[in-house]
Amino acid sequence: MTLRIAIAGILLEANRFAPVTARADFDAYLMQRGESLGAFAQLMGLASAANDELDIEFVPILVAGAESGGPLDHADYLELVAEIETGLRDNGPLDGVFLFAHGAGLTTELDDLDGDYFGRVRAVVGPDVPIVAELDLHANLSDAMVEHADLLVGYRTNPHVDVADRAKECIVSLCRLIAGERIEVAYQRLPLITSQIAQLTGPGTPYQAVIDHGEALRAKRAALANVTLLSGFSFADTAYNGFAVYVAAWGDSDLAISTCDALARDLWVRRSDFAVDPMTVEDAVRHEKSAQAGNLPGPRIYADVADNPGGGGRGNTIHLLKGFLDAGLPGVIAGVYYDPALVADANRQGEGAHFQARFNSAEPSPLSGTLDCPAIVERLFIGDFINGPGVQAGERVKLGECCLLSLGEGHVKVVVVSYRNQVFNPGFFTCAGLDPTRAKAIIVKSRGHFRAGFAELAGPEEIFEVDAPGLCTADIASVEWSNLPSPTYPMDIDTSWSSNVILKPSPSGSNLAGDAA
Numbered sequence: 001m002t003l004r005i006a007i008a009g010i011l012l013e014a015n016r017f018a019p020v021t022a023r024a025d026f027d028a029y030l031m032q033r034g035e036s037l038g039a040f041a042q043l044m045g046l047a048s049a050a051n052d053e054l055d056i057e058f059v060p061i062l063v064a065g066a067e068s069g070g071p072l073d074h075a076d077y078l079e080l081v082a083e084i085e086t087g088l089r090d091n092g093p094l095d096g097v098f099l100f101a102h103g104a105g106l107t108t109e110l111d112d113l114d115g116d117y118f119g120r121v122r123a124v125v126g127p128d129v130p131i132v133a134e135l136d137l138h139a140n141l142s143d144a145m146v147e148h149a150d151l152l153v154g155y156r157t158n159p160h161v162d163v164a165d166r167a168k169e170c171i172v173s174l175c176r177l178i179a180g181e182r183i184e185v186a187y188q189r190l191p192l193i194t195s196q197i198a199q200l201t202g203p204g205t206p207y208q209a210v211i212d213h214g215e216a217l218r219a220k221r222a223a224l225a226n227v228t229l230l231s232g233f234s235f236a237d238t239a240y241n242g243f244a245v246y247v248a249a250w251g252d253s254d255l256a257i258s259t260c261d262a263l264a265r266d267l268w269v270r271r272s273d274f275a276v277d278p279m280t281v282e283d284a285v286r287h288e289k290s291a292q293a294g295n296l297p298g299p300r301i302y303a304d305v306a307d308n309p310g311g312g313g314r315g316n317t318i319h320l321l322k323g324f325l326d327a328g329l330p331g332v333i334a335g336v337y338y339d340p341a342l343v344a345d346a347n348r349q350g351e352g353a354h355f356q357a358r359f360n361s362a363e364p365s366p367l368s369g370t371l372d373c374p375a376i377v378e379r380l381f382i383g384d385f386i387n388g389p390g391v392q393a394g395e396r397v398k399l400g401e402c403c404l405l406s407l408g409e410g411h412v413k414v415v416v417v418s419y420r421n422q423v424f425n426p427g428f429f430t431c432a433g434l435d436p437t438r439a440k441a442i443i444v445k446s447r448g449h450f451r452a453g454f455a456e457l458a459g460p461e462e463i464f465e466v467d468a469p470g471l472c473t474a475d476i477a478s479v480e481w482s483n484l485p486s487p488t489y490p491m492d493i494d495t496s497w498s499s500n501v502i503l504k505p506s507p508s509g510s511n512l513a514g515d516a517a
Contacts, residue, residue, distance in 0.1 A: 002055045003178055005171070006091060006125075007041050008084045009100030010077070010117055011065035013138060015235040015312025017479075018070035018471050019364055020108060023079065028398065028419050030065035037063055045164025046098070046171055054175055061087035063100050067420050068312045071106035072113065081117050088124045096174045097121060097131045098167075099149070103139020104233035111238045111483070115144025122148040130177035132170045136160065138199070138233040141244035146187055146504055150177055151248055154228035156211055158201045159391045159452040173225055176250075183225055185504035186256035187246040188264055191488045191495050194243070194274040195474040197305050197465050199231040200448050206273035207231065213266050217259055223250045224259060229267070234476060235312060237483045243267055253503055260501045268497055271489055278305065278467040278474045281323040287464065288329055288441050298331065298440040301454060301463045306470030308447035310422040314338060315445045318359050318371040319468035324443065325373065325412050331440030335415030336383075336399065336428050338445075339363070343418050346377045346403035353377045357405060367469045379404040379433055383417055388425040390453030397421065397428070404432040422446040425453025447472065 011030070012021060032040045037060035041047065046058060062083050066072075088094065099121065105113030114133075121131060130150045137155040139145075145152065153170045155162055177183060201208045207229075214227035225248040232241055245264045249256040279287070284302050291300060302320065309315040315338035324332050341362040349355045357375035360368045383399025400418030407414060415432045423444040426436045436442055436457060444450050451463065467474040477491055489495040 002057050003095045003175060004057050004059055004093070005096045005098055005174065006059045006061050006088055006094050007037060007046070007063065007098050008061040008087065008121065009063040009065070010080055010105065010113065011100055011102045012072055012105040012113065013068040013102050013136065013233055013311065014071050014104060014106035014113070015068060015471055016071065016106060016237040017235060018312040018314070021066050021069040021072045023073070023076040025066040025069060026064045026080070029067050030063065032063045034060055044100070045167040048164070048168055052172070054171070056171070059091050059094065061091065068310050070312065071108050074107040074109040077107045077113060081120055084117070085120055085124050088121065094125060094129055095178050096129060097125055098170055098174060099131065099133035101133045101135055103135040103141070103145065103230070104236045106236055112142045112144055115142040115148065118145055118148035130174055132174040132177070134166050134170050135228070135230065137231060139230045140232045140236055140238055140241050141187060141189060141230055141246060142240045146185060146246070151183060151185070151226065152228060152246055153226050154230050154246070156201070158199055158207070159449040161391060161452050169226070182251045183248050184251065184253040184256045185246070185248045186253070186260040186501050187244060187504070188260060188499065188501050189240060189242045189244045190264060190268060191485055191497055192243045192268070192271050193232060193234040193241055193476060193484070193488055195276045195476050196308070196311055196447050196472060197278060197474050198274040198276045206270050210263065210267050210270065214263050217262070221255060223252045223255055225250050227259065227263065229263065233311070235472060237481055239483050239485060241484050242488065257501050257503060261499050264499050275490070276474055278465040281320050281466060281468050284320065284464060284466045285323045285327045285329070288324065289327060292329065292440060299436060299442050299458060299462070300440070301442045301444060301450070301458045303444050303446055303448070303450065303463065303465050304468060304470070305447045305465045306467050306473045307445055308422055308472045309338065309420050309445060310449060311447055311472035313445070313470050313472045314363065314365050314368050315420045315422070316360055316363060316368050317468060317470050318369045320443055320466055321412070321414065322371055324441070325408055328409070328411060329441065330411040332412045332443065333429055333434050333436065333439045334412060334443035335432070336417045336421060336423055336445060337414055338420040339416050340418040342416050343401050343403050346405065346416070347380055347401065349377050351377050351380055357407070365471065367471060373407050376406040376410070377403060378406050378413065381432065383431055385427055385431050388427045388453060390425045390455070391449040392424055402432065404434070423450050425450070426457060
């Protein structure tokens with residue numbers, strides 16, 4: 001029998017402190033329907049699942065995504081979710097639904113975009129059609145998300161290079177649910193948030209240690225359908241922020257509860273391991289001066305982590321750039337800076353023109369700062385290319401009208417774009433005609449996803465995280481939180497916690513598993 005599985009999704013990682021996200025941001029970043037959504041789904045790993053002896057007809061509805069930003073305008077959200085609801089109704093009957101989601105969405109009226117749209121999907125398809133959703137590792141797990149989806153599957157890598165693998169896992173599990181297998185879900189949130197730069201996975205990281213523990217337990221028990229450990233996105237600033245443990249087991253509630261309990265306890269014991277100590281701008285300048293004085297080979301990569309567009313940063317703060325520029329450090333390339341007004345000015349000047357560049361002349365965020373600097377327009381171009389290695393490999397990148405500027409005495413070259421985006425790989429520089437392998441230092445507007453794309457260019461010892469002012473500061477204790485649970489570690493260093501696993505209720509079951517010893 002051919003299984004008809006709908007594909008839909010709204011993806012937004014919302015930073016409560018950033019300017020409002022609008023429908024136009026989705027139109028510029030990701031808006032897939034019909035045949036184009038089918039191609040996108042194939043890229044995301046769904047086709048490989050269907051080819052593994054599963055007879056599936058994918059029914060594309062709508063997948064809409066925007067670069068991380070502020071809460072989505074609520075009217076725009078209602079417009080997007082209404083299209084999904086209509087598409088589900090018009091394309092029934094369905095055997096199952098697969099949702100692409102992020103899990104840290106807000107609207108200007110809702111603190112739980114994802115839980116709300118999961119509930120709207122459930123209302124359309126009814127209680128008997130299984131729903132499985134793929135979540136970003138930075139999702140904030142809400143009770144509504146758990147309630148309305150039969151299964152949630154989060155990424156296990158950061159940088160996120162396992163998106164296709166997790167999508168395939170979702171489809172395989174969805175088919176088992178359609179076939180009538182019963183799944184039991186246990187979960188809990190911990191009063192623990194961490195800096196975004198503490199959430200990298202890989203050898204030696206605390207996050208990897210907890211993920212490895214979960215996968216080791218899963219390897220021992222075939223009944224464990226999924227173990228998801230969500231670090232969360234603190235800048236959403238919601239009542240359900242915090243690390244979350246979500247465990248699903250085929251037909252075994254006791255196994256789901258005990259596994260969730262063990263992993264949560266392990267995570268809490270390791271909580272102090274997530275402390276970070278990034279460079280300041282002054283540290284970065286001193287370090288690069290010393291490296292160049294010692295003729296150390298480059299490039300060295302300096303990540304402007306507090307201004308990461310992938311976390312809602314504006315992608316245009318000038319503090320690190322100004323530090324390198326004032327120091328007269330040669331061989332520096334920087335990107336990508338989001339400043340449509342500056343790109344427009346460069347276009348008016350024309351290639352080869354000398355002019356006084358003003359960064360952020362039309363930027364509303366006071367953290368971005370302004371910078372006036374003599375510049376040469378080296379190149380005007382349209383940023384449109386296929387992502388290279390690393391995160392979102394194979395996807396099309398659209399940066400709009402762009403320019404390459406040579407600043408000051410020509411020591412620093414900056415790629416300026418019209419569509420906000422974080423840097424994933426060297427293609428964000430080569431599209432401007434730059435050769436990153438020849439640079440001494442590279443400033444990237446990114447938190448960590450660039451690491452996968454630049455792996456062949458710079459090892460971990462050549463990558464430095466710099467915390468300048470920005471909407472995604474690594475200094476989480478300095479943020480004026482409004483909605484986080486209280487107390488929360490590490491802002492409240494003496495926060496106490498005891499395991500309290502919640503079992504997702506069955507029609508006749510209790511939902512509180514209590515303190516599982």
